[in-house]
Amino acid sequence: MLRHLFTLIWNRKRANLLLISEIFFSFVVLFVVGVVLITTAENYLTPHGFNYNEVWRLQVRAGQGLKMPRAELDEVLRHVKALPGVRTVALTSGNVPFVFSTNNSEFSYQGKKSPVTNVYDADDHYLEAMQLHLREGRWFGPAEDGSNHRPVVISQDLRQSLFGNGPAVGKVFTYLNPGKDPKPEHQFLVMGVVDNVRMSSDFNAAEPSVWNRLIPFDTTHWETANVLVRVAPGEGGALQEKIARTVAGVTRQWTTEVRVVNDDRLNRRRYTLVPVVGLSIVGLFLIINVALGLFGVLWYNISQRRAEIGLRRAMGATGAGIGWQFLGEMMVVTTFGVSLGSLLAAQFPLLNAFDLPAHPYLLAIGGAAGAVYLITALCAWQPSQLAAGIQPAVALREE
Structure with missing residues (x-):
């Protein structure tokens, strides 16, 4: 089955290359935002080392x-x-x-x-x-x-x-x-x-x-x-x-x-939070745009592959099997994008970038990968169900 998925992906390599690029850049954005948020959260939970109250x-x-x-x-x-x-x-x-x-x-x-x-x-x-x-x-x-x-x-x-x-x-x-x-x-x-x-x-x-x-x-x-x-x-x-x-x-x-001094602390906190919140909002909007793009591309792919789907159904493929096929294709494509992004992200802890320890980078890589897989699965689920519902007679008649 996995070999068959690779064959299908290779046959549509130009379209899938664009999807891999989208997933790669989505991973990079989530990785950067994740490093900032994880580092900020860890710092916030660390004791100040002195008592600023009173x-x-x-x-x-x-x-x-x-x-x-x-x-x-x-x-x-x-x-x-x-x-x-x-x-x-x-x-x-x-x-x-x-x-x-x-x-x-x-x-x-x-x-x-x-x-x-x-x-x-x-x-x-x-x-x-x-x-x-x-x-x-x-x-x-x-x-x-x-x-x-x-x-x-x-x-x-x-x-x-x-x-x-x-x-x-x-x-x-x-x-x-x-x-x-x-x-x-x-x-x-x-x-x-x-x-x-x-x-x-x-x-x-x-x-x-x-x-x-x-x-x-x-x-x-x-x-x-x-x-x-x-x-x-x-x-x-x-x-x-x-x-x-x-x-x-x-x-x-x-x-x-x-x-x-506590008033100074609260005032400094507001200045520090502004870039973090701004980066998070930009990352969120970018991920939403990528998710909408993925959903649209998958929907378009299904409409272009109705004849293929009808033929597979006529040869005995079940609707659930068709749905899992499309979902599996997207998971494999996502793996390519995440792998490329992980190779790039792994350079940061190896080079000790920004004098940060390795664990925020590793946590951000894991979090970004999980988020990308989740977003891709959510975007692919409805189109895959649409593909599963296509009847062979209708698809072949349209062709």
């Missing part, structure tokens, strides 16, 4: 043309931390979670190169404010005031890329191109390792990260300071207003903006 971010700005001494900034932060409802306050860099601001670099250790790594500045209270989970070592603190190297805490994925399965705490790494005589502040001493974090959005994968210690009581003058504040559950607008008044009360030339 965390606010403050952006404190000096007056126009002015800068804020670090000692005066620390005084402001002490007043904010003393407010009822404030649990802890942490000074950090501008790339706080879920905002459109990044700071990244590459590092090396004994010939091993890190991927592009997010770099955060953090003070001694950052761990408490963000509730990161320490896997090894500890967070930096006052004991590092006299360190000859820059104390840092790194994420688990950065640890894996630089140190593998060996110990990381106490090791010193540098920038990728540190020069012949790197400065002490460009040599990073690992104090601890935390879980992987996803600070970009709900749908982004975890990225290697490093937190540099902000040295207290330095002589830096800031134009803008970014502060993370962990508050008690249930706090809202009243406390935000108190914080703004407190900053203005300590130094009337400074202004502050208070934002809820």
Whole structure:
């Protein structure tokens, strides 16, 4: 039976080549959409690695043309931390979670190169404010005031890329191109390792990260300071207003903006979802058009093969046998298209494209193949039933 189907397909190779092409491109579209959706879903289900609930971010700005001494900034932060409802306050860099601001670099250790790594500045209270989970070592603190190297805490994925399965705490790494005589502040001493974090959005994968210690009581003058504040559950607008008044009360030339980190997360989520939803809608419309095209082509093929169908019925073929013959032909044609698409899709995990692991690609290949077979079977079912209902006398009389 299978050999007979191949013969029938070969006899109509020109028409079937067009069907194979349609199925091939349908598979490719479903594969691409599947990879995006599977990767996005897996990222969404992965823990963030920190607790963004009850965390606010403050952006404190000096007056126009002015800068804020670090000692005066620390005084402001002490007043904010003393407010009822404030649990802890942490000074950090501008790339706080879920905002459109990044700071990244590459590092090396004994010939091993890190991927592009997010770099955060953090003070001694950052761990408490963000509730990161320490896997090894500890967070930096006052004991590092006299360190000859820059104390840092790194994420688990950065640890894996630089140190593998060996110990990381106490090791010193540098920038990728540190020069012949790197400065002490460009040599990073690992104090601890935390879980992987996803600070970009709900749908982004975890990225290697490093937190540099902000040295207290330095002589830096800031134009803008970014502060993370962990508050008690249930706090809202009243406390935000108190914080703004407190900053203005300590130094009337400074202004502050208070934002809820969870609101930033929801806002970033909307921006991230737009391209994913758009790609899914385009893929859906394309598949619908392909399905309609397949249905029309099959319907036309049956009308062109009425004499063949009538002859087969006159020779004793049953209506069910005719229906299964047409359905079988389409399944074989679909197999050709899916096989070609699978060969193309298999190159992505083999080449490690887009730095994704293999399993999203493999799941997308399986899902795309199943969807194509299902669509083809649904499109072929009604035309095959139409072919099964053709009476031999009517078909041969028309010829």
